[in-house]
Amino acid sequence: VWNTGVVIGAGSRVEILSCDLRNCHYAGLVIRRGAASPKITGCRISGAAWHGIRYDDGSPAIVGNRIFANARSGIYASGSTHALVTGNVFHDNEMNGISCWYDNRDTITGNTFAGNRREALSVLGTSAPTVTGNIFSGHPVAIHQGLI
Secondary structure (H helix, E strand, O other): OOOEEEEEOOOOOOEEEOOEEEOOOOEEEEEOOOOOOOEEEOOEEEOOOOEEEEEEOOOOEEEOOEEEOOOOEEEEEEOOEOOEEEOOEEEOOOOEEEEEEOOEOOEEEOOEEEOOOOEEEEEEOOOOOEEEOOEEEOOOEEEEEEOO
């Protein structure tokens, strides 16, 4: 897909289960503001030229996925977010596993981060995700905090 694999729009109630989203130009999956807490479960999301998953001002549940080999972030989460990100494997992304921007308040728990090229988790601006029980292996930096 030259642009985005799947776009979940405002007001949509969606569960994506056991799918492959790969080699999409911008992102494998984009969740727009106002989507009704979508669930992404058991998927393989890889090969995007930017992000595996991007969401802004939302609260998706991202559970038990393998998110790998994306050119930027496995997940790019921006704005006022309250997602549950649990039981996923983030590996070999060319920047980081998860990038938390601005006012991110996600719960990031029980994930495995392995061999992402820069850091496993990037926390930027006033973001303050809850990070517990994760495994970090093979990164130059496990968690990076940046002021913006």
